[in-house]
Amino acid sequence: MKVRVNVRLKPAILDPQGKTVQQALTQMGYDDVKSVRIGKLIELEVEGATIQAVKARAEEFSRKLLVNPMMETFEIELENDPRK
Amino acid sequence: MGFPVKQIWHRSADLEEVSAVVVPGGFSYGDYLRSGAIARFAPAMESVAKFGKSGGLVLGVCNGFQILTEAGMLPGVLLRNVGLRFICQEIYLRVERNDTPFTSRMRIGQVIKIPIAHNEGNYYLPPDDLDALEAAGQVVFRYCDRNGNVTPESNPNGALNNIAGIINKEGNVLGMMPHPERRCDPLLGKADGVEIFRSMADYLRRN
Numbered sequence: 001m002k003v004r005v006n007v008r009l010k011p012a013i014l015d016p017q018g019k020t021v022q023q024a025l026t027q028m029g030y031d032d033v034k035s036v037r038i039g040k041l042i043e044l045e046v047e048g049a050t051i052q053a054v055k056a057r058a059e060e061f062s063r064k065l066l067v068n069p070m071m072e073t074f075e076i077e078l079e080n081d082p083r084k
Numbered sequence: 085m086g087f088p089v090k091q092i093w094h095r096s097a098d099l100e101e102v103s104a105v106v107v108p109g110g111f112s113y114g115d116y117l118r119s120g121a122i123a124r125f126a127p128a129m130e131s132v133a134k135f136g137k138s139g140g141l142v143l144g145v146c147n148g149f150q151i152l153t154e155a156g157m158l159p160g161v162l163l164r165n166v167g168l169r170f171i172c173q174e175i176y177l178r179v180e181r182n183d184t185p186f187t188s189r190m191r192i193g194q195v196i197k198i199p200i201a202h203n204e205g206n207y208y209l210p211p212d213d214l215d216a217l218e219a220a221g222q223v224v225f226r227y228c229d230r231n232g233n234v235t236p237e238s239n240p241n242g243a244l245n246n247i248a249g250i251i252n253k254e255g256n257v258l259g260m261m262p263h264p265e266r267r268c269d270p271l272l273g274k275a276d277g278v279e280i281f282r283s284m285a286d287y288l289r290r291n
Contacts, residue, residue: 012210013163014163014206016165016166016168017164020168065121065122065125068118068121068154068161070160070161070208070209070210071161071163071208
């Protein structure tokens with residue numbers, strides 16, 4: 001099953017990379033861009049019997065390795081996500 | 085220092101009865117994902133975590149500091165430098181404590197000069213945790229100017245409260261972004277960094 005983990009910096013964490021990109025956009029004339037925050041997208045292929053089982057596994061390894069909860073938040077999307 | 089030194093391979097979980105561990109700088113696992121995030125699961129690091137828990141001396145330098153925070157052996161996290169640059173330069177540090185096994189040869193308020201070389205050295209901790217860290221006196225080194233004043237101008241990377249090095253509550257695990265091992269020989273400039281290793285050696289001989 002395809003799993004996507006969207007990792008975002010917490011709002012309180014400064015994002016110098018996003019700020020630099022925003023400055024570049026402003027300089028290019030896109031001065032309507034008021035904020036840029038850069039996160040990351042991690043795509044995985046995970047085996048599992050049910051959506052729930054895969055989701056639980058993904059949450060576990062995201063917390064342990066993919067994300068540092070002190071600075072980041074994350075959301076998990078599954079390919080067969082019933083919300084879509 | 086008068087002590088034999090062993091290098092422990094990262095895939096080895098056997099620390100071979102060492103009396104102190106130094107987790108050095110570098111770019112373990114290419115700094116992929118986050119600095120230190122993958123190294124903290126290396127077999128050697130799991131043994132280092134046990135060693136630290138049992139009271140063994142652990143010094144983490146630069147990437148070693150990042151690994152110790154990722155491993156939960158020290159609080160906080162090292163974010164990307166505010167200036168978005170890899171910084172390699174000499175900086176001044178003010179010594180905040182000399183009652184630790186790592187700083188006993190220094191004076192409180194002493195200014196030492198050693199280099200930094202990092203991209204993620206911006207120490208961060210949520211506000212309440214930062215207050216607790218300060219209240220517990222866990223900050224050992226702060227970035228300062230040549231006269232020991234802790235100022236925004238002397239902060240190279242945006243670290244909160246100019247924090248350059250911290251110690252755990254138990255006082256046996258220290259992490260710092262600057263590189264004391266690069267200032268251990270007078271040929272390379274003033275050997276301020278060697279005092280950290282001499283302090284550790286004193287402690288090990290006493291205990």
